[in-house]
Structure formats: structure tokens, C-alpha cells
Amino acid sequence: MNKIPQDFRATIITNSPPIAVALSQHRNIEVINLGGIFYKQSMINVGVETYQSLSKMRADLYIMGIYNIDIESGVSVPTMQEAEIKSCMIDVSTEVLSMLTKDKFGTVSKHIVSSIENISYLISDEIPEQVRRDYSKEKVLLID
Secondary structure, X not given: OOOOOOOOOEEEEEOOHHHHHHHOOOOXXXXXXXXXXXXXXXXXXXXXXXXXXXXXXXXXXXXXXXXXXXXXXXEEEOOHHHHHHHHHHXXXXXXXXXXXXXXXXXXXXXXXXXXXXXXXXXXEOOOOXXXXXXXXOOOOEEEO
């Protein structure tokens, strides 16, 4: 969070208490911390309360970390609760920016979040050439 300029203005919605705490150091950022059941492994809030709060909001941009992504299966995560929250955030957002490491391409978890077509921007440390060819058929902008 120290890369965010101190004069940056935004309202940020998060279900991650650690992110909310880190953002509290920025005087021009309003933080909306979604409640719910704290899932320790991922350090996020999940559950009905989180989902209901989120479903009543709108966001310009959703910055989504990716556990797994596959051109055919889409974005997936290990738990149903995480999949529901990520899917809801996609639904309430105008654009989706996703970040991942190259080892996540071509992998699938148990619970589907979304198809590739719902991602606006995909940022990775290195994008393999085959992935670049496969994803060029989709509307997603690849950035490495």
C-alpha cells in the first residue's frame, strides 16, 4: 500500500481486514470494510453478510487476485464462499482488473468464479506465448 500516492483519492471496498488497515494510512481514501465471517486462511471476510452488503453497492473497478485461471473453465478458487464473494464483486463492478503469477495459467480449482469474458485487464509477471495466443481471442487486455 506504500506505492499508493498520499494524495490519491478513492473509495475502496474490501472484504480484507489487513487491506483496510493498510489503507487507513491514506487520508484521502475512504475505506468500506465488508463484514462477515473471517476466513483466516485467506484473511478475508466471507458469508451472507458480506454478500448482502456487496450486492447493494456499485464499483468502477474491481481489483481481483486470482488463485486459478483456465481459458475454458475461467477463474476458480478453492472455496465456495470465496467464489460467491468474487462473483458478486464482478457483478457489481464496471471493470475487472486481475493479477496473477504465470504459474496460475491453465489451473483449475473446485469452485468457479467467472468466465474469462468478465475480466477487463489481466496483469501477470510473465505471460507465456501460448496463453497470449489463447487469450487474444477474448476481450481481455493482457499486461505484463
